[in-house]
Amino acid sequence: MDQETCGTQGPGDGRDQAAGPYDAGPGPAGGRRRGGAWFAGLLLIVPTGVVACRAADTDAITPVPQLLAFLPWLLVPAGVALAAALAGRHFALMAWAAAVLAVTGWFVRPYDVGLTEKPPGPAVARVDVLTANLEFGGATDALLATLARERPGLVFVQECTAGCSEALAAGVSRADYPYRRVVEAGGAAGSAILSRYPLAPAPGVRSVLAMPAATADIAGRSVDLQLAHPLPPVPDAVADWRRELGLLRERAAATGDRPAVVAGDFNATEDHAAFRGILRAGGLRDSTRLAGASRTPSWPAGLPRPLGTQIDHVLVSEDFSVRSARFLDLGGTDHRALLVALELHDVR
Incomplete structure (x- = not known):
């Protein structure tokens, strides 16, 4: 606030004392x-x-x-x-x-500071994990090309429309991905998990957009897989967004001591309390954080980097170490895909 500085007049001084240095006066x-x-x-x-x-x-x-x-x-x-x-x-x-x-x-300091220590126990398997939001199936062809080029062991697909499901069935060899958990639905609701490892069914999260789950047999260890795709926090759906992230938190807590991978479009960042609740409940860590790629934006893909925010994640239990994390541009979607190279350790 402005402050007035009272002046004094000395003998013979007909001028007011100059205003103080922080008084701009009324002008x-x-x-x-x-x-x-x-x-x-x-x-x-x-x-x-x-x-x-x-x-x-x-x-x-x-x-x-x-x-x-x-x-x-x-x-x-x-x-x-x-x-x-x-x-x-x-x-x-x-x-x-x-x-x-x-x-x-x-x-907003880098998340990955001090997180380079690997889990105890030897590495028993290398597992590449890809997550991709196809934006109403628009990036289906780009996904097929990426699968052929990168050959990840686990694939989590969001917004897989009926046409996307048909393309995956016709364009992805059963020899490459013999194990699948596909939820067919229109619009943004469809999802799929593709795997090179044997899958057993598991209860997913009940949600508006499909969030299927499975258990994978990797190097003789049962690994819980959960696809994440809660509703976005648009103004009229914040309560639903919070509720579905809460269901993911409960699912993460239910994994107990088993190895786990939770991947997908979380519509949330590590600055959201509901997202951090998932990490704490399941003892999970963000793979990009472990790989030194925290805060790399994944949405909206059309903005020049570093603009945007990271809402696509691969969360892993402490059984995993991360060798690398890369964001891939897929034509036809407003999300960048995330490909992480993991190592599963025998920590028993």
Whole structure:
């Protein structure tokens, strides 16, 4: 706020004492200074609210869940607010902006720091895992080409329409992927798990968009597989988004000590409390975090990098180490596919 500096007149001094260094006075300079203060304050309102929810481990209500997905980009308005506060010498606003920048910066620091240690026990199998959201089946042909080129051992497919299911049945050799768990549905609801390893049926998550599950036999070990595709947190579906992520959390907790892979389009980032709940409940780790690729954007694919956010994940139990993680551009979808190279360790 503006402060007035009272002047004194000495004997024979007919001039008012000059205004203090932070008093712009009532003229145009004072108006600009007050305008700058309002501008900086307004810029800080949204970042402050969102980062406060992040610190409180809550996703709150709209628009917080949507803005948490882009938490790193809130550094921009906070930085502009700090510059405006510095220019106007607004010390309270400087402190506010600096605090918001510091807390936001703490939360957006690289996730992968200090996570290079491998699980105990020897590696018994190498497993490549691919997850891809095909956007209403639009990237089906690109997926088929990717499978032929990369030959992953496990494939998690979201938004696989009836045409996509038919293309997988006709275009993917049973010799390459003899084991499949396919849920046929229209629009974005269809999903599929393809595997080079024997699969046994397992109860999936009851949801609007299909989230099937299976148990894979890999090197003599039973590995729980769960495809993730909860509803997106659009303003009128935040409660459903939170509920379905909660069901995934319960599913992750039910795996117990068994090796597990949960992969797909989570419509959530590690800045969402509901997503972190899944990690904690299942003792899971994000493979991109282990591979040093945290915060690499996967959606929307059309934005130039580093714009966007990472909502496509491959989560693994502590039985797995990660050799690499790569995001692949598939024509026909607004998501980038994620291919991770894993090693399964015998930690028994």
